[in-house]
Amino acid sequence: NRNLVINGAMLVAQRGTSSTISGCGTVDRMVINYSGTDESPTQAQADVASGTTPYSLGFRKAFKVTNGNQTSGADVGDFINIKTLLEAQDIASSGWNYTSASSFITVQFWIKSSVAQTFKGYIRTRDGTGKIYPFDTGSLSADTWTKITKTIPGHADLQFDNDVEQGLQVNIAAFWGTNYTDSSVTENAWADYAGSTRTKDTTSTWYTTNDATLEFTGMQLEVGSVATDFEHRSFADELRRCQRYYCKSYDYSVVPGTASDPGSMFGRNYSDASRSQNAIDVRFPVPMRAIPTTVNGYAPHSGTIATVSTDGSNPPSCGTEKNITAFNMLGENGFSGLGSQSIGSDDFFGLHFTADAEL
Numbered sequence: 001n002r003n004l005v006i007n008g009a010m011l012v013a014q015r016g017t018s019s020t021i022s023g024c025g026t027v028d029r030m031v032i033n034y035s036g037t038d039e040s041p042t043q044a045q046a047d048v049a050s051g052t053t054p055y056s057l058g059f060r061k062a063f064k065v066t067n068g069n070q071t072s073g074a075d076v077g078d079f080i081n082i083k084t085l086l087e088a089q090d091i092a093s094s095g096w097n098y099t100s101a102s103s104f105i106t107v108q109f110w111i112k113s114s115v116a117q118t119f120k121g122y123i124r125t126r127d128g129t130g131k132i133y134p135f136d137t138g139s140l141s142a143d144t145w146t147k148i149t150k151t152i153p154g155h156a157d158l159q160f161d162n163d164v165e166q167g168l169q170v171n172i173a174a175f176w177g178t179n180y181t182d183s184s185v186t187e188n189a190w191a192d193y194a195g196s197t198r199t200k201d202t203t204s205t206w207y208t209t210n211d212a213t214l215e216f217t218g219m220q221l222e223v224g225s226v227a228t229d230f231e232h233r234s235f236a237d238e239l240r241r242c243q244r245y246y247c248k249s250y251d252y253s254v255v256p257g258t259a260s261d262p263g264s265m266f267g268r269n270y271s272d273a274s275r276s277q278n279a280i281d282v283r284f285p286v287p288m289r290a291i292p293t294t295v296n297g298y299a300p301h302s303g304t305i306a307t308v309s310t311d312g313s314n315p316p317s318c319g320t321e322k323n324i325t326a327f328n329m330l331g332e333n334g335f336s337g338l339g340s341q342s343i344g345s346d347d348f349f350g351l352h353f354t355a356d357a358e359l
Contacts, residue, residue, distance in 0.1 A: 001231075002220075002222045002223075002228060002231050003220045003221065003222060003230070003231040003233075004086055004090055004091070004094060004221045004222065004223075005029070005084055005086070005170070005219050005220055005221050006028070006029045006084075006238065006241045006242060007027065007028045007029045007030070007238050007241070007242055008109075008217075008218060008219040008220050008230070008231075009058075009059055009060075009061060009217060009218060009230070009232060009233075009238070010027045010030070010045060010059075010061040010062050010063045010216070010217050010219075011060075011061050011235050011238050011239075012027070012028045012235070012238050012239050012242045013026045013027045013028060013045040013061075014028055014239075014242065014243075014246055014247070014248060014252065014256075015028075015246070015255070015256060016255040016256075017044055017045045018042060018043070018044045018045075019042070019043055019044075020040040020041070020042050020043070021043075022034050022035075022040075024246070024358055025043055026043050026044055026045050026063070027043075027045050027061075027063045028238075028242035028245070028246060029084050029085070029242060029245065030043075030063045030082065030083075030084055030216075031082070031083050031084065031085065032065060032080065032081070032082050033079070033080075033081050033083070034079060034080040034081070035077065035078065035079055036075055036077045036078035036079065036177065037068055037070060037078065037080065038068065038069060038070050038071050038072050039068025039069045039070065040068055041065050041066060041067050041068050041080055041174075042065070042066040042068070043063070043064070043065055044063075044064045044065075044066070045061055045062075045063065045064070046061070046062045046063075046064035046215060047060065047061065047062070048060055048061060048062050048217060052145050053110075053145055053147075054110045054145050054217055054218060057218070057230065058230075058232050059110070059217045059218055059230075061217065062110075062112075062215040062216060062217040063082070063215065063216045063217070064213060064214070064215045064216075065080065065082060065174060065213065065214045065215075066211055066212070066213050067080070067174070067206065067207065067209065067210065067211060067212040067213070067214075068210075068211075069210045069211070070207055070208055070210070073204075073208055074175065074177060074204035074207050074208055075177055076177040076178045076179045077177050077179050078175065078177040078207070079173070079175060079176045079177055079180060080173070080174035080175050080207065081171055081172075081173050081174065081176070082171070082172050082173075082174065082214075082216065083169050083170060083171040083172070084169070084170050084219065085166050085168075085169055085358075085359040086166075086167055086168045086169070086170075086221070086359075087163075087164055087165070087166070087167055087289070087359065088126070088127055088160045088161045088162065088163050088164075088165055088166065088167025088168070089160075089161075089162050089163055089164060089167070090167070091160040091167045091168050092160040092161065092162045092167070093162070094223050095223045096154065096223045097154055098154040098155070098158045098160060099154055099155065099156050099157075099158055100153075100154045101153045101154055101155065101156075102153070102154075103153070103154045104151050104152060104153050104154070104223075104224060104225040105151075105152050105221060105222065105223055105224070106149065106150070106151045106152070106221070106222055106223075106224060106225060106226060106227045107123070107149070107150050107152065107170055107219075107220070107221045108147065108148065108149045108150075108218065108219070108220050108227045108230070109147075109148055109172075109216055109217070109218055109219040109220070110145050110146070110147050110148075110216065110217045110218040111137060111140065111145070111146055111148055111172070111214070111215065111216055112140075112143065112144060112145045112146070112213075112214070112215040113140050113142065113143075113206060113212070113213070113214050113215075114142060114143055114206075114209075114212050114213040114214075115142055115205050115206040115209050115212050116139070116140060116141055116142040116205075117139070117140060117203045117205045117206055118136050118137055118138060118139050118140065118203060119136065119137045119140070119172060119173060119174070119202070119203075119206075119214075120134065120135075120136050120137075120172075120173045120176065120181075120198075120199035120200060120202045121134070121135050121136065121137065121150075121170070121171055121172040121173060121199070122134040122135065122171050122173075122198055122199055123135075123152060123168065123169065123170060123171070124168070124169040124171060124193055125158055125159070125160070125167065125168055125193075126165070126166045126167055126168065126169070127159040127160050127161045127165075127167055128157070128158070128159030129157055129159070129192060130192070130193035131155060131157060131158055131190050131191065131192060131193055132190070132191055132192070132193040132194075132198065133152055133188070133189070133190050133191075134185055134186070134187045134188075134189075134191075134198065134199045134200065135150050135187055135188055136187060136199075136200070137172075147218075149227045150188075151225050151226075151227075153190075155190040157190070158190075164289050164290055165359070166359040170219070170221060171198075172216070173198075173199060173202055174206060174207065174214050175202055175203075175204060175206065175207035176198060176199060176202045178201060179196065180195060180196060180197075180198050180199075181196075181197070181198060181199050181200060181201045181202055182196065182197040182200070182201070183200055183201050184197075185197055185198075185199055185200045187199075187200060218230050239252070240285070240286055243284070243285050243286045243288075244286055244287070244288055244289050244357070245288070245289055245356075245357055245358050245359070246354070246355070246356050246357070246358060247284050247285050247286070247288070247354070247355050248352070248353065248354045248355070249282070249351075249352045249353050249354075250352055250354075256296075256298070256352070256354045257298060257354075261352070282353055284355060288355065288357040289357045289359070290357050291357070292355040292356055292357045293356055293357065293358075294354075294355070294356045295353060295354075295355045295356075296353060296354050296355075297351050297352065297353050298351065298352040298353070298354075
């Protein structure tokens with residue numbers, strides 16, 4: 001368990017393999033945020049090509065970002081940023097003496113760009129006085145996998161609370177406009193975080209090249225001053241780690257919200273003289289990080305998907321501990337969205353859910 005990054009080999013993609021949303025839309029634990037773009041970038045889970053060095057080291061999947069058509073050029077407020085987020089308690093209990101300048105963590109990852117240039121990145125802390133540690137990748141050759149390794153010392157002002165909230169980020173910028181950068185930023189040193197001085201000014205070549213691509217795999221963060229061989233974990237292990245933050249009842253290969261997968265959770269319709277009630281109790285595959293910010297139920301019927309109410313609140317109000325491990329989907333007089341599909345007394349019905357407790 002050296003690697004503090006979950007899904008660093010990009011194996012797990014519960015939500016699907018391609019998306020244009022800003023956030024986590026494909027590879028679990030990998031987030032893309034963007035703003036000011038003329039066309040939304042596409043995030044995807046991609047295959048690592050055979051014959052490449054990462055492939056020979058056991059990597060088969062990558063997180064891939066494809067730039068859209070940015071016809072207006074690189075504006076000061078534009079950005080495309082890729083990051084992974086770690087819980088504060090995992091850093092606090094990692095064994096890193098993070099307030100000591102003689103204690104280190106080491107981050108490594110493989111990166112491939114279709115455009116030859118240097119990219120900027122940074123480590124950011126979230127507790128106490130937020131700190132930032134900017135770095136760059138050095139000049140990358142086009143369409144060539146390059147391994148990046150950065151060793152980062154502790155600092156007296158670092159703080160990580162022993163809780164389940166966000167503690168540390170690893171960021172790599174495809175592009176930051178000058179609203180977020182400054183040429184005076186010192187790289188490879190800790191400083192107080194400020195949104196306008198995240199990194200040195202970033203090269204805009206990739207951003208202004210239509211359909212440019214940027215890929216990542218083999219992301220590892222570990223305690224110590226040496227980058228050890230990547231810790232490959234099984235798919236099953238990584239999936240369970242990811243389900244702490246996002247889970248679903250669909251088969252792994254099925255995109256949530258699609259009508260192609262029939263309901264796999266079954267509830268029963270109960271009725272009495274005064275009312276008809278549909279209810280289903282659901283247990284998440286692993287205890288989630290916190291009360292899910294969204295719990296969505298889906299009722300496949302007549303080739304469509306209908307969102308189902310979750311006892312009148314979101315997240316469901318069924319008790320703190322139960323919210324972390326389970327929830328109850330309840331609808332008086334039938335689940336909302338079931339349309340013309342009737343549910344009679346003592347009938348069984350099938351449903352699906354997704355639950356999100358991302359950092």
